[in-house]
Amino acid sequence: MIVVCPNCQTQYDLNDQVVEEPNFIARCSRCQHIFTAYRPVRVEEISFIDLAAAKKRNDHGNIVAISNQKGGVAKTSTCLNLGLSLAQQNKRVLLIDFDVQANLTISLGYKETTSFYEALNGGPNSLEKLIIQTKYNHLFLLPSNKNMVLLNKKYFGARNFEFLLKDRLLPIKDRFDFILIDTPPSIEFFTLNALTASHLIVIPSQCDYLSTHGIDQILKLIQLIKAKTNPSIKPRVLITMFDKQSTASKMICNKLKRLYAGLTFDTMIELDARVREAQILSLPVLEYNKESVAGMQYAEVARDIIAQLSGNQ
Numbered sequence: 001m002i003v004v005c006p007n008c009q010t011q012y013d014l015n016d017q018v019v020e021e022p023n024f025i026a027r028c029s030r031c032q033h034i035f036t037a038y039r040p041v042r043v044e045e046i047s048f049i050d051l052a053a054a055k056k057r058n059d060h061g062n063i064v065a066i067s068n069q070k071g072g073v074a075k076t077s078t079c080l081n082l083g084l085s086l087a088q089q090n091k092r093v094l095l096i097d098f099d100v101q102a103n104l105t106i107s108l109g110y111k112e113t114t115s116f117y118e119a120l121n122g123g124p125n126s127l128e129k130l131i132i133q134t135k136y137n138h139l140f141l142l143p144s145n146k147n148m149v150l151l152n153k154k155y156f157g158a159r160n161f162e163f164l165l166k167d168r169l170l171p172i173k174d175r176f177d178f179i180l181i182d183t184p185p186s187i188e189f190f191t192l193n194a195l196t197a198s199h200l201i202v203i204p205s206q207c208d209y210l211s212t213h214g215i216d217q218i219l220k221l222i223q224l225i226k227a228k229t230n231p232s233i234k235p236r237v238l239i240t241m242f243d244k245q246s247t248a249s250k251m252i253c254n255k256l257k258r259l260y261a262g263l264t265f266d267t268m269i270e271l272d273a274r275v276r277e278a279q280i281l282s283l284p285v286l287e288y289n290k291e292s293v294a295g296m297q298y299a300e301v302a303r304d305i306i307a308q309l310s311g312n313q
């Protein structure tokens, strides 16, 4: 297992067979910084998988990017709550935090973790060593950290850089039913890699005046990706933070449904104060409150996605 000192970035490759606790306190022998390290799940520990049965069902290894270059539209909230909803419906789910802000990682209560940066700098199978088993059944996380910013500098524009995530996922993707990727509000290294690796793009969109502009931009990008790196990618628009008390919200929602007919999820995610409250406690909203309207709507979207992607491979 790879542990990185968050202070001086020194990497340690520890024998993970001797660490049994899910997390432990470590001291960097170089700079003496003390930090919490997380023991990654060993892939052979994902024992609830019946790979042969999953292969027959043909519904494993579905990769879903949550993407919109517009900021604050609920990408991270969607990734977290959709991920937990899928896990609660007995799907094995890997969440990938592909944003330097590390909001998904923080929302699950982790900090100072390793990230895809360390996976790229390690050997070809190093990604599996960095996956953390969260406290929720069937829910795993590949976290993010501030080193991720270096990937954009190092690889953006390099030959075939869009395939780096897809290549690294290849040896492990069939061990999960769903892999959900949270992307940043920009189109660079991370978003292009996520779109290249995915079968489905969920585009969260708020009911505000400029939302159609954001959707149009990402749909144009998807057309380019289709032509260049991923011909089978499919987009779907998810209306988020819908305020049923607001006339403007209803008008824009109707416009979105008309403009993107056939692409929009029937279920919308309503504005729900419990989403923010849950975030303060580092909890998915359904864990915070089972009666949460937004939480139940995410569960409905999860059922829709399972139905859409079953037999996709």
Ligand SMILES: Nc1ncnc2c1ncn2[C@@H]1O[C@H](COP(=O)(O)OP(=O)(O)OP(=O)(O)O)[C@@H](O)[C@H]1O
Binding pocket: 070, 071, 072, 073, 074, 075, 076, 077, 078, 099, 101, 103, 183, 184, 185, 240, 241, 242, 269, 270, 271, 272, 273, 275, 276, 279, 294
């Ligand atoms: N259904 C909801 N009801 C109320 N608040 C919500 C809802 N969904 C998300 N939020 C809040 O909106 C804010 C933005 O959400 P989030 O961080 O998920 O957006 P994002 O698109 O990932 O942002 P960024 O572009 O910065 O990555 C957060 O404070 C979150 O708690």
Ligand SMILES: [Mg+2]
Binding pocket: 075, 076, 077, 099, 103, 182, 183, 184
């Ligand atoms: Mg986010």
